[in-house]
Amino acid sequence: LYLALTQMIRLCLTGEFQRDDVPPGLSDLLLAVTDLPDFAVLEAHLKEMSRKVRKDFDRLLRAGASLSPASSP
Numbered sequence: 574l575y576l577a578l579t580q581m582i583r584l585c586l587t588g589e590f591q592r593d594d595v596p597p598g599l600s601d602l603l604l605a606v607t608d609l610p611d612f613a614v615l616e617a618h619l620k621e622m623s624r625k626v627r628k629d630f631d632r633l634l635r636a637g638a639s640l641s642p643a644s645s646p
Contacts, residue, residue, distance in 0.1 A: 581599070
């Protein structure tokens, strides 16, 4: 998801991505690449994915910290 969006934005824009200034053609491409119906759904999906990724990342860090030699008695 992130890779598809990032590549499309990099190919189509020369500057910073501005949500309120997205060309209509780019909006259509971003929605087509993600197979989502509209930008509100895309934004909600990205927020949810980010939350899940962060949760998994934090869980991995905690698991790694409990296995490190420094935390052994």
